[in-house]
Amino acid sequence: MNVHAGDGDRHETPAERADRNWNDLLQEFRVLQTGVQVLGGFLLTLPFQSAFADLDSFQRGLYLALVLLATATTTALVAPIAIHRRVFRWRRKDRVVAAGHAIARVVLGLVSLLVAGIATFVFDVVVGRAAALAVGGAMTLLVLGSLVVLPFVVGGRAPGSGT
DSSP, X not given: OOOXXXXXXXXXXXXXXXXXHHHHHHHHHHHHHHHHHHHHHHHHHGGGSGGGGGOOHHHHHHHHHHHHHHHHHHHHHHHHHHHHHHHTTSSXXXXXXXXXXXXXXXXXXXXXXXXXXXXXXXXXXXXXXXHHHHHHHHHHHHHHIIIIIHHHHHHOSOTTSOO
């Protein structure tokens, strides 16, 4: 048995590590998928509201960009599953995990844009453009802090990267 202790005190084979990492990624994708589905569903109901006809051209453009962003995010979320289906039982789980990890990072970026964009859109419609731009900027900073800065601070440097 080829046992590595590369993950702290874990004693697992490369195949066991790949299985564990894949399961971790799947759980993360489940959480993200639920949030994206709720946001996307919210967006898709808007054209059927009577006030939708009152949107100005900026609001309509932002709305359409958000719909495209939500559908692109949903597509990216299911891509790892398609990859897994393609190579199922080919003993390439390490490749699936690497692809899933890269896609998860892209999805986090897409979700960040979607969250900041929806907040901007709602504030633009309800309060006005100036408030929307302020909220959009604040949400962008919050998202960057939560999804970029915080993980770096908590995680520190990658193992083996030096000091």
